[in-house]
Every structure is written in structure tokens, then in C-alpha cells.
Amino acid sequence: MKNIILFVTFLALSYSSLAADETETEFHYKKGAEADPEKWASIKHEWSICGMGKRQSPIDLTPQIARVVHNSTELLQTYYKPVEATLQNRGYDMMVSWEEDAGKIVINGTDYKLVQSHWHAPSEHFLNGERLAMELHMVHKSAEGHLAVIGVLFREGAPNPFISRIMDKINSIADIQGGKASIGRIDPREFGWDLTKFYEYRGSLTTPPCTEDVMWTIINKVGTVSREQIVSVVDARRGGYEANARPAQPLYARTVYLNE
Template sequence: MKTIILFVTFLALSSSSLADDSDTEFHYKPGEIADPSKWCDMKPEWKICGTGKRQSPIDLTPKIARIVHNSTEILQTYYKPVEAILKNRGFDMKVKWQEDAGKIVINKTDYKLIQSHWHAPSEHFLNGERFAMELHMVHKSAEGHLAVIGVLFREGEPNAFISRIMDKINKIADAQDGEISIGKIDPREFGWDLTKFYEYSGSLTTPPCTEDVMWTIISKVGTVSRQQIDLLTDARRGGYEKNARPAQPLHARLVYLNEQSSPSPSPKIQIPRVNPY
């Protein structure tokens, strides 16, 4: 009989909160007793993982998107360097800031940066292609709504930020719930390019799969080395070696592809008028 290992999930059991310390039981490996196809049957509050019509991740292509150019709403980033810790949660590696590291503003709503973590392989697809890794920057509004910025990476040159903290990852790679200080981290070090991105209304990609998430997926794909991929993958155990949920049906959702007509060094990026709530 297979043993289900308890880990700590990064997301809330309701759409109005973000609980980093909730015990949960789920796997990613197909055929396991709690693989993604069975999440909806594991607990009553996880039923939406199978019945929801706004589930994430999805396959993003220009064919399904409405293209917009510099619309009247603005996405702005306001970040600052503060002390951060790296935590091995068993199913992923998480960076969490000890103080207020800033926010993003979407459709005039503030979303405070909560944490970041990686999935390997990527959860979202671009034009049918799954990539080597995906970074999630998780933000939360005062009302409890979530906004996640996703950055995709293909195998290639090393990622500069991961290179900076590789020794820290190594130190807690074998320590479930182990954590270590990584000093002051500026969220801008993760290196986004916000000149072109997709936006849609979706869900958490782990149970309870709550449908209350504004997703922004950067179109430009970065790079990460094989050594870095292996390091983050080897730190996961018990069915989490590949921690990516399969792509979910689009159903009748709107997807927007925002393209800046004149790229600017300013962090102010135009996005469509979308309110998923």
C-alpha cells in the first residue's frame, strides 16, 4: 500500500485567504492514489478541481486570445528589496519575504507580493509546448483575491537568480520544511519582460483549485540550465519530482494577449479591462 506523505500547501482552503501552512495530501505522478485526475475526489472542498469551468493551467495561443495594444488599464509593479527566506516545502521551493516587498496594481487594485515558487516542468503551455520550468509570483489583494505572474523557462543558459541561491538550495535540499535565510532579495531580480503577456481568469493549480485567480503569463520565455532544473527537481520527494498539473479545458473563458506597440523601460504596462470576480 502506497503511503501518502503530508506536506504543506501554499494556498488557502478558501478564495479569501492565502494559508502557507495548511496540511494537504496530493500527488502529481500519474497512477498514484492522489494524482491530479483524482484531486476532485480526495476531499469535498476539492471537488471544483474536477467540476470547475475556470481551472488552471491552460494552453495559451494567439488563436484563443483577443489581442490588445496599450489599453486604458495599467499594470504597474512597485517592488523593493527586503530580507527573504528559502523554504523547502517538499513539493516545491518557496521564496518568502520577511517584510513588505511591494506590490503590483492590476485594474486599479493593489495586490501585495506574498511569495514565489517554481514548477518543473512548466504548468502553462505556449502554442502547445510545455517548457522546462515555470516561476509563479503570488500576490494577494486586501479583499483576499489572488493575482499570479507566471514566467516560463526553457532549458539553456543558467538563470541568474537561481545561480545566486544555488548553494542555499543545496543546503536544504534534503530537509522537508527546512528553511534558510537568503538575505535581501529584490523581486525584480527574477527578470520579467512585461512587453507582451497573456491574461486570463483561472484557479489555483494545487488543491483546493479555487477559481479566484487573475493570471498574467509572460510571453517571453527565459532560460534555466539542466543543473538548475535537476537541483530543484531532486529537492522534491514522494510524488512531487514533477510538480506540474496537466493543462485544463478553456471552456468559455476570455484570454487576452497584450502587446506593447512601443516597448519602454518603464514598468508601467497596459493590460485589458478584465475583472474575473
């Protein structure tokens, strides 16, 4: 009987470890707890840059810290197309991924293929010292493995049309970590953002391992999201992920560009 108990315990621990690796749940956001953002750097050696890095994200974006440029259409171009998409509850966020090639962005002549999109609530980036209600991240990757993320900020207000379209799917997997739901053909442009004015800077992943290899583009025009939508997205996250936003990081000597 003792051997059976030990074997079952080993299986449970192995499954727990596997789940942590698959869902990246070895970190969370609950302030003061063992794995909160201030302690990410000490959890694993390969996460040390979370505390030591000089190009960490998110940051507070203001015109005062930015260098203004006027060639946005040359710097960033989008080429998207509608393909079948899936919504997944990863436990720490809600993610939309595409089953086929949904297009790309081109930054300074480099192609970055769209990989997935997900939401943070509240926002991770600050705008003029203000943390907003929500932030969308559209994650792209180049052939060399470099990342480019477009961030869209939202205030509480009118419902967001795209979230309204998939609200029933969000609610259907809110209680299922790892749960997935087909959401049909989705054109990435349906997320609804305006590239006429945006901030751009070199930063990092906002979750461990905090790798400093991300070109960030944060749209200056703020959208809206309803209270019901915020609650629905946040309700899918529990156990330290209810507020999945990393604190703002020091700018250090980086240059931030404001494209107008």
C-alpha cells in the same frame, strides 16, 4: 505496554496529519496513483471544484485563442522593493518569501501585495502547445483576499541568474522538507522578466483546493534555466512531487487576453 504502543501510534498519526495540513501533501502528481491530479476532486469535498470547475488552471496559451489588446502599461504596473527573504523547501516546491513588505502589483486599479514566489518543473502552462522546462509563480494577494499570479516560463539553456545566486542555499535544504535558509535582501525584480507582452486570463489555483479566484498573468517572453538548475530544484522534491506540474485544463468559455 499495549497502552504505550497505542499512545505512541496515536502521536505518530497525529504528527503525520499535522504535517499533511502544514505542507499540503495530501495530493501529489504521480500519474495513476491514488492522489494524482485526476483524483484531486474526490479526495476532499472542498476540493470538488478541481474536477467540476469551468475556470481551472493551467491552460495552453496560443495567439489563436487570445484577444489582442494594446494597453499593457495601464492594465498592470509593478512596485517592488528589496527586503530580507527566506527560501523554504515545502516538499512539493521551493518557495521564496519576504519577511517584510516587498511591494505590489496594480491590476486595473486594484493593489495586490506580493506574498511569495515558487517554481514548478516542468512548466504548468503550455505555450503554443509546448510544455517548457520550468515555471516561476509570483503570488500576490489583494486586501479582499483575491489572488493575482505572474507566471514566467523557462526553456532549458543558459543558467538563470537569480537561481545561480541562491543555488548553494537550494542545495543546503534539498534534503530537508520544511527546511529554511536566509537568502538576504531580494528585490523581486531580480527574478528577471519582461512585462512588454503577456497573456492574462481568469483561472484557479493549480493545487488543491483549486479555488477559481486567480487573475493569471503569463509573460510571453521565455527565459532560460540550466540543466544543473532544473536538477537542483527537482531533487528537492520526492514522493510524488518530482514533477510538480498539473496537466493543462479545458479553456471552456473564458476569454484570454494577449497584451502587446
